[in-house]
Amino acid sequence: MDSLTIKGIREGLKGRRFSAKELSDFYFKKIEKEDSELGCYLELAKETALNQADKIDNLISEGLDIPSLAGVPVAVKDNILVEGLKSTASSFMLKNYISPYDASCVKRIKEEGAVVLGKTNLDEFAMGSSTENSAFKTTKNPKDKSRVPGGSSGGSAAAVSAGLCCCALGSDTGGSIRQPASFCGVFGLKPTYGAVSRYGLIAFASSLDQIGPLAKNAEDAKILFNAIKGKDKKDSTSIEMEENGEIDFKKLKIGIPKEYFGSEAKKGIEREVVSAIESAIKKIEDMGGRVEEISLPNTKYALSVYYMVSTCEASCNLARYDGIKYGLSEKGENLSEVYFNTRAKGFGAEVKRRIMLGTFALSSGYYDAYYLKSQKVRTGIKEDFEKSFKKVDAIFTPVSPTVAFKIGEKTQDPLSMYLSDIFTISANLAGIPALSVPLKTKGLPVGLQILGNYFEESKLFQIAKLLE
Numbered sequence: 001m002d003s004l005t006i007k008g009i010r011e012g013l014k015g016r017r018f019s020a021k022e023l024s025d026f027y028f029k030k031i032e033k034e035d036s037e038l039g040c041y042l043e044l045a046k047e048t049a050l051n052q053a054d055k056i057d058n059l060i061s062e063g064l065d066i067p068s069l070a071g072v073p074v075a076v077k078d079n080i081l082v083e084g085l086k087s088t089a090s091s092f093m094l095k096n097y098i099s100p101y102d103a104s105c106v107k108r109i110k111e112e113g114a115v116v117l118g119k120t121n122l123d124e125f126a127m128g129s130s131t132e133n134s135a136f137k138t139t140k141n142p143k144d145k146s147r148v149p150g151g152s153s154g155g156s157a158a159a160v161s162a163g164l165c166c167c168a169l170g171s172d173t174g175g176s177i178r179q180p181a182s183f184c185g186v187f188g189l190k191p192t193y194g195a196v197s198r199y200g201l202i203a204f205a206s207s208l209d210q211i212g213p214l215a216k217n218a219e220d221a222k223i224l225f226n227a228i229k230g231k232d233k234k235d236s237t238s239i240e241m242e243e244n245g246e247i248d249f250k251k252l253k254i255g256i257p258k259e260y261f262g263s264e265a266k267k268g269i270e271r272e273v274v275s276a277i278e279s280a281i282k283k284i285e286d287m288g289g290r291v292e293e294i295s296l297p298n299t300k301y302a303l304s305v306y307y308m309v310s311t312c313e314a315s316c317n318l319a320r321y322d323g324i325k326y327g328l329s330e331k332g333e334n335l336s337e338v339y340f341n342t343r344a345k346g347f348g349a350e351v352k353r354r355i356m357l358g359t360f361a362l363s364s365g366y367y368d369a370y371y372l373k374s375q376k377v378r379t380g381i382k383e384d385f386e387k388s389f390k391k392v393d394a395i396f397t398p399v400s401p402t403v404a405f406k407i408g409e410k411t412q413d414p415l416s417m418y419l420s421d422i423f424t425i426s427a428n429l430a431g432i433p434a435l436s437v438p439l440k441t442k443g444l445p446v447g448l449q450i451l452g453n454y455f456e457e458s459k460l461f462q463i464a465k466l467l468e
């Protein structure tokens, strides 16, 4: 049952081979057995899940139509609000915070009949690339338990990979859906900025954050994405999008940016990653597609721009955790002491590092030199992509320069951790969609990143299907 796709579940339910309740029970039993070792989940939602499953079973027994995600067991990253469950964002600051409402994407999947199994582990406030920054536990990579699952949506990616849910929701500010998808061998989409409502997502960097699906195959990722996308009155940056037409594979043109995968760039990428990506490129050529080298000259600034913009926005977004409004509240002699004591105790080292960086860069006298300048370079990065998509349909790059690294390998060296985002952050800065597709390898999983033009997610899914 744990290998069933959304389509498989639908057929099984309709054909009465199993009930939604049996399916949920199966998953909870599997989680109880296996998750103490893997550490994907922070909290389970047995009661509400079984209620939802009952509703679906009633629809079926009455012979009524069932919605697109009927009975599908979904895991939700713990920085996305699910009413009545805790949303900790893996921080001590929100250790006991209970969500008063559903995030818009959660509301939508529930309306489509999904069964929310529980909340998954992440790096604290989604800051990190390994899920080791969680205040509560370290998630292990199901493909090799001595390695990280990637991050920050490591719990969601590992849960899909281990069959502890059918599919999952994650969030991606600089690669947090795609990189864990790549490390765990599953599909992950960072949608176009504005495609999915951010209402009910605990904000990290609001101009970069997007919620997206993690799934076992391209079709499931597409179905889950279709359920959550679209205009939402509660997020003014969200918009309605149209389906793209079928692509003509004979005319397909793929760009390979030399800054990511030219002969010089390949020297910094692990061998197994290079060979897996090269095979994917060859497959496209064998099917009659054209592949050409392109240039995205502003790539060299992307990492610096990202760590400037994201920390500035994070320092503002995290100002709300002051001991008064939400979560942890420490005692103090006066109001500032309450603030200081709460923030000193509630936030972990990585979150503090980013708040300090962002606060410094936004301080008077430095704003123009750091934040404003970064925003200008960000426009250059966006224009690089806009120019390229006049010439090619999609762009291929690796998701990460390495396969999953060992637990503990990078925790003492934040800069080397930041460098693992080198290929994923540009898509967030530009706002374009990007899909991580697992490739066949002999060893650990390798992800291919397919980048597309604004709102061309369905093109990305079609190309991914071709490679499956």
Ligand code: GLN
Pocket: 126, 127, 128, 129, 151, 152, 171, 172, 173, 174, 175, 176, 177, 204, 310, 421
């Ligand atoms: N790893 C990146 C960071 O640490 C991306 C995080 C994310 O996408 N949420 O900021």
